[in-house]
Amino acid sequence: MPDIKKPIISAHQLTKQYGNNTVxxxxxxxxxxxxxxxxxxxNGAGKTxxxxxxxxxxxPSKGQLSVLGWNxxxxxxxxxxxxxxxxxxxxxxxxxxxxxxLSVYGQYFGLSAAEIQERIPKILAFxxxxxxxxxRVTTLSGGMQRRLSLGRTLINDPQLIVxxxxxxxxxxxxxxxxxxRLRQLKNQxxxxxxxxxxxxEAERLxxxxxxxxxxxxxxxxxxxxxxxRHIPPNVVEVHGVDLELWHQDVAAQFELHSETIGDTxxxxxxxxxxxxQALNDNPELRYxxxxxxxxxxxxxxxxxxxxxx
Amino acid sequence: MINITELLQFRWIAVWQRHFQVxxxxxGAALIGNFGEPTLxxxxxxxxxxxxxxxxxxxxxxxFLASGMVCSSVMHTSSFEAQYSAFTRMNVQxxxxxxxxxxxxxxxxxxxxxxxxxxxxxxxxxxxxIVAAGIGAILTWKVMLAxxxxxxxxVCFASMAMIxxxxxxxxxxxxxxxxxLLSPMMLLSGVFFPVSQMPELIxxxxxMLPLTHTIALTRPLLVENTxxxxxxxxxxxxxxxxxxxxxxxxxxxxxxxxxxx
Numbered sequence: 001m002p003d004i005k006k007p008i009i010s011a012h013q014l015t016k017q018y019g020n021n022t023v024x025x026x027x028x029x030x031x032x033x034x035x036x037x038x039x040x041x042x043n044g045a046g047k048t049x050x051x052x053x054x055x056x057x058x059x060p061s062k063g064q065l066s067v068l069g070w071n072x073x074x075x076x077x078x079x080x081x082x083x084x085x086x087x088x089x090x091x092x093x094x095x096x097x098x099x100x101x102l103s104v105y106g107q108y109f110g111l112s113a114a115e116i117q118e119r120i121p122k123i124l125a126f127x128x129x130x131x132x133x134x135x136r137v138t139t140l141s142g143g144m145q146r147r148l149s150l151g152r153t154l155i156n157d158p159q160l161i162v163x164x165x166x167x168x169x170x171x172x173x174x175x176x177x178x179x180x181r182l183r184q185l186k187n188q189x190x191x192x193x194x195x196x197x198x199x200x201e202a203e204r205l206x207x208x209x210x211x212x213x214x215x216x217x218x219x220x221x222x223x224x225x226x227x228x229r230h231i232p233p234n235v236v237e238v239h240g241v242d243l244e245l246w247h248q249d250v251a252a253q254f255e256l257h258s259e260t261i262g263d264t265x266x267x268x269x270x271x272x273x274x275x276x277q278a279l280n281d282n283p284e285l286r287y288x289x290x291x292x293x294x295x296x297x298x299x300x301x302x303x304x305x306x307x308x309x
Numbered sequence: 310m311i312n313i314t315e316l317l318q319f320r321w322i323a324v325w326q327r328h329f330q331v332x333x334x335x336x337g338a339a340l341i342g343n344f345g346e347p348t349l350x351x352x353x354x355x356x357x358x359x360x361x362x363x364x365x366x367x368x369x370x371x372x373f374l375a376s377g378m379v380c381s382s383v384m385h386t387s388s389f390e391a392q393y394s395a396f397t398r399m400n401v402q403x404x405x406x407x408x409x410x411x412x413x414x415x416x417x418x419x420x421x422x423x424x425x426x427x428x429x430x431x432x433x434x435x436x437x438x439i440v441a442a443g444i445g446a447i448l449t450w451k452v453m454l455a456x457x458x459x460x461x462x463x464v465c466f467a468s469m470a471m472i473x474x475x476x477x478x479x480x481x482x483x484x485x486x487x488x489x490l491l492s493p494m495m496l497l498s499g500v501f502f503p504v505s506q507m508p509e510l511i512x513x514x515x516x517m518l519p520l521t522h523t524i525a526l527t528r529p530l531l532v533e534n535t536x537x538x539x540x541x542x543x544x545x546x547x548x549x550x551x552x553x554x555x556x557x558x559x560x561x562x563x564x565x566x567x568x569x570x
Binding site: 091104 | 315320323324326327330331334402403404406407408409410411412413414568569570
């Protein structure tokens, strides 16, 4: 028997329109069991609408969608018994302590008091909130609230967790801890779907990336694959006095692909050692040599214009 | 529309439980409010005004007033809970959003809110009954029959209020409802004086309102030896129930649209 993992999510021609405005435009994708799938895109790309459709909170205009084997939106209620959601904006209950937040949330799933009491200590440990068990939620820091939001989704022992920008607004330490925990969950076999603006977050956590813009999927695949497909392995960012002059006189002969963004020119290439040597000969220029990353792919595909909408 | 099958899964009880647990945390303040205000009003108006009025329609004024007040308190308590408190949970604390991430649906949340609002108004009812009994305004044990009637009225007023919550963008919006509907109901529906004192046109109008029917059902239950005939009871209950069902359906339709887009 070949080892074929069953898809946890499969979407076919999934579409959402508000009037004439198509927010999600006929997208197809699958998420395999035990994988982490990241949905990337500029503001207004349709990421959150897609997540909300997965959970049955936005009714698709067209297309088929199945999550954990349930038809969505018809069976969304039954599906949510086995899923967890970490929203963009924390909605912990400010009237309750950390422990009470967990137990009340367990009641929403119809869990017995015994099940809830058994899971709470594990969740407190997972969220590193043992010391704060009886603290009111309003006294917790942003990072702690985020950890509690993530821990809270474990109360029903879910198979799938959906996270909308899980680390937006957190300090570096808090982000690191969330990343660790997400990897831990993935290693336990949970399936994760997340949206993010942070490319390094997607690169670190995700097995699969979906890049969306204006409601369409532009590209999907493993992070390394996407980078190799679109960008040569070496990137050199150069800025400094008389950069354009130097580019015409010196850099042009290396025949590297390049583009200018603001005051910086990005050079992309396979073999860049001679080019770096030339750069070292010019003390007026400063440069950064780095491997190609997902952000390069993202910007190449979605353009470099500022998105304010 | 109301989905009876899902309602009978009783998942909405978890929503009620959550509100009850929050209420327990501030039970001291809640009960002082529940007992304090009716005591003051009954003492001030009942004794002060009652001294001049004596009896209305053969009922001692203190009893007349207590029965009217208990009904208007149900209206105010459940309306307030289904508007200000529910709106806070929907749009400020995003408690509903958290609930929707679980197997709970909009209907479970809204129905849980409405039953909770009615339960909370029943606490107010009991406080008023205890105070009223203490000062001799309640003349019979028949008053216990008023509890289910007033619970149903609480469901009715909460359902009406929930329509406004579904449409509200902010708290100020509720002032229209309070100024244009709740205040007229309180002053015209027979809380302080009988409806029959009003001009005929206003009488026609107030008999279309649920508070008038709630009072008509409740008032005889505080007095010995009086009971309206069965057809009148059926009419009053029918009006209250119809308001509840129609308004709940409308509120659900609006809130599903608002929350599910």
